[in-house]
Amino acid sequence: xxxxxxxxxxxxxxxxxxxxxxxxxxxxxxxxxxxxxxxxxxxxxxxxxxxxxxxxxxxxxxxxxxxxxxxxxxxxxxxxxxxxxxxxxxxxxxxxxxxxxxxxxxxxxxxxxxxxxxxxxxxxxxxxxxxxxxxxxxxxxxxxxxxxxxxxxxxxxxxxxxxxxxxxxxxxxxxxxxxxxxxxxxxxxxxxxxxxxxxxxxxxxxxxxxxxxxxxxxxxxxxxxxxxxxxxxxxxxx
Numbered sequence: 001x002x003x004x005x006x007x008x009x010x011x012x013x014x015x016x017x018x019x020x021x022x023x024x025x026x027x028x029x030x031x032x033x034x035x036x037x038x039x040x041x042x043x044x045x046x047x048x049x050x051x052x053x054x055x056x057x058x059x060x061x062x063x064x065x066x067x068x069x070x071x072x073x074x075x076x077x078x079x080x081x082x083x084x085x086x087x088x089x090x091x092x093x094x095x096x097x098x099x100x101x102x103x104x105x106x107x108x109x110x111x112x113x114x115x116x117x118x119x120x121x122x123x124x125x126x127x128x129x130x131x132x133x134x135x136x137x138x139x140x141x142x143x144x145x146x147x148x149x150x151x152x153x154x155x156x157x158x159x160x161x162x163x164x165x166x167x168x169x170x171x172x173x174x175x176x177x178x179x180x181x182x183x184x185x186x187x188x189x190x191x192x193x194x195x196x197x198x199x200x201x202x203x204x205x206x207x208x209x210x211x212x213x214x215x216x217x218x219x220x221x222x223x224x225x226x227x228x229x230x231x232x233x234x235x236x237x238x
Contacts, residue, residue, distance in 0.1 A: 005227030008047040008121060010153040011038070012144040012195075015055035015082055017159050017215040024056050026085050034159075035089040037218040038126060042095055046225055047121040049151055050086060050128045051144040054078025072136035076103060079140060083130035084108065096125040102134030102143070114150050121151065141199035149206045156208055157224050158195065159215030165194050165232035181233045194234065203234075210234035 017034070020027030038048055057078035060071050080101060087097045098120045099109040110116065112129060120127045132143040148156050165187070168176035184204035187194050194200065194212055203210060213220040213231030220230045 004041075004044060004046055004225050006154040006225050007045065008049075008151065008153050009225060010049045010051060010144060010148040010151070010156045011221065012141070012156055012158045013050060013052045013082075013215065014160055015053040015057060015078065016161055018052070018082055018085065019056040026056065026082070031085060031089050033218045034215065034221070035086065035093055035095070037221045038090060039093045039095050040222060041225055042124060042126060047124070048126050049117070049121060049147060049153065050083075050126065051140055051147055052079055052082045052086060052128070052130065053140040054082060057081060069136040076131040076134070079132060080105065080109070080130040083128045086128050090126055096123075097128060098125050099128045099130060102129070102131040117147075118151055127151075139196050139199065141195035142202065145195065145199040145202040145206075145208065148208050149202065153208065155224075156203065156210045157221060158210055158212040159221070160212060161214070161216065163214030163216075163231055165192055165212050165234065167192075169193070179232050180229070181235070183237045184234060185237055187234060194232075204236065207236055209236075 016023065018026045018031050020030035041048060054075045058075050060075060083099050087099045090097045100112040100117060101109045102112050104111045117127050129143065129147050132138060132140050133146060144156055162170060165179045165182055166176040170176040184200050187200050188197055211224045211231055211233055213224060223230045
C-alpha cells in the first residue's frame with residue numbers, strides 16, 4: 001500500500017471547482033472526478049474532511065445592494081447545497097460520509113460538534129463541513145482554517161481553478177510569477193489572493209501548512225497527500 005505523507009487532511013474546495021466549464025451550478029462529471037479521488041484516498045487510509053464554498057450559486061458581490069448579513073447567510077445556504085451534492089456523490093461511490101453544518105438543519109445534516117467530527121474521521125468517514133463558521137463577515141476560507149485547527153488536520157489542501165500561488169492574477173497578467181513555496185507572512189505582506197487574511201493568520205498561528213493546487217486535475221489531490229510537488233506549498237518562516 002502506498003505511503004501517505006499526510007493522514008488527516010482538510011480539503012478546501014471553492015464552489016466554482018464543482019461548476020466545471022459551466023462556471024455556475026454543479027457539473028456532475030466534475031463532481032464525480034473529485035469524488036473518485038477522495039474515494040481513492042479513503043481506501044489508502046487517509047482521514048478526509050472537506051470545506052466547500054458556495055460561489056457557484058451565490059457570492060457576496062451578487063448582493064452588493066443587500067444587507068451584508070443577509071447576503072452572507074445566503075452564501076452559507078449555498079455551501080450546504082454543495083455539501084449535499086458532495087455527500088450524495090461520495091455515497092454513490094460507497095464512501096461513508098457525514099455532513100455537518102454550522103447552522104442547525106436537523107432534517108438534512110448533523111450540527112457541527114468537534115468530537116463527533118473527529119470520531120467520524122477515525123472511523124473512515126468523510127466529514128463535510130458546510131455553512132462556514134455559522135457567522136456573517138467570515139469566509140469559507142476562515143471556516144477551513146478553523147475546522148482544520150479544531151480537528152488537528154496535518155495540512156489544508158486548497159483546490160482552486162488556478163494551479164498555485166502567483167505574484168498576480170495569471171488570468172489578467174500573463175507575466176505573473178508562480179511560487180513553488182512561500183510563507184504565510186509573504187502572502188499577508190504581498191496581499192496575495194490565496195485565502196483571506198484572517199484564514200492565513202489562523203493557519204500561521206497554528207502552524208497548519210497549505211498546499212494550493214489546480215482542482216481541474218483532481219489527481220493533484222492524491223499527489224499532494226503522497227508528498228509530490230504540486231502547486232504551491234505555504235508554510236512557516238524559516
